[in-house]
Amino acid sequence: MLLSLLLIATVFAVGVLVGGVGIGGVLLLPALSALGGIPLHTAIPACMAAFIATGAVGALIYARHRTVDWRRAAGLCIGGVPGAYLGAFLLPHVSALALELGIAALLLASGWYALSRPRPGTPESGAPPPLRRTSLSVIGFVTGVGSALTGTGGPLLLIPILVWRQLPMRTAVGLAQVIQIPVAVTATLGNTAHGQVDWRLSVWLALALTGGAALGAKLAHVVPAEALHKLVAALLVAAGLFMLTELSSGG
Numbered sequence: 001m002l003l004s005l006l007l008i009a010t011v012f013a014v015g016v017l018v019g020g021v022g023i024g025g026v027l028l029l030p031a032l033s034a035l036g037g038i039p040l041h042t043a044i045p046a047c048m049a050a051f052i053a054t055g056a057v058g059a060l061i062y063a064r065h066r067t068v069d070w071r072r073a074a075g076l077c078i079g080g081v082p083g084a085y086l087g088a089f090l091l092p093h094v095s096a097l098a099l100e101l102g103i104a105a106l107l108l109a110s111g112w113y114a115l116s117r118p119r120p121g122t123p124e125s126g127a128p129p130p131l132r133r134t135s136l137s138v139i140g141f142v143t144g145v146g147s148a149l150t151g152t153g154g155p156l157l158l159i160p161i162l163v164w165r166q167l168p169m170r171t172a173v174g175l176a177q178v179i180q181i182p183v184a185v186t187a188t189l190g191n192t193a194h195g196q197v198d199w200r201l202s203v204w205l206a207l208a209l210t211g212g213a214a215l216g217a218k219l220a221h222v223v224p225a226e227a228l229h230k231l232v233a234a235l236l237v238a239a240g241l242f243m244l245t246e247l248s249s250g251g
Helices: 005-021 025-036 040-064 070-093 096-116 133-150 155-164 169-194 199-220 226-248
Strands: none
Touching: 005 025, 005 040, 005 199, 025 040, 025 096, 025 155, 025 226, 040 070, 040 096, 040 133, 040 169, 040 199, 070 133, 070 169, 096 133, 096 155, 096 226, 133 155, 133 169, 155 169, 169 199
16 A cells, blocks of 8 residues: 555544644654655655645535635735745755754644643634735735645644734634645645656545545534644644654654
């Protein structure tokens, strides 16, 4: 088999996290490296292609529950598309070591964010400040560049920014599901033009991720999210420390 059963189960679990709480997609890279021995420059384009399906499923389910702010989504996507293409253009020119260090930093920072954010269900203090179209486009551009370079799909970078801007958590996760689609499509086009995409690996990842994302998105609307967020935080920190340990030991 192209992927082991353990790796497929791990990818499915990552899909549950992506669909349920947004952050979690970056766990794919250490999983593919540790369990599948897949190089980063092969794994990242394959992950981005797989996130097309994941974003579509997540956005559909969140839209059905009316938790997608389409006006804000449009502003984010305007900046996300050129950002993703720029990230895909830069990817072949960035060393594997720099990518690994950047991904490990993202894992640790996101784990800290998930641990320190307000508890789900905590009432918001007043209405969130309005985000102008220009601000949304800049946020989308930064998300697109970083996502294409790290293979994270978008939510990992976008959700902390939106929550920092005082958007409710469920709104932020809904927007993160939507932005995955144009970011992943554009990054995949860029990866195809400037590099190489392992389409067989992408299909396997998409199948496992999509099944998990569908389950996670449904759970997000019926189950309190606190336990899932704590799990995500623990996994992110553990994966980041694992990658840093591997790098320091020369593995």
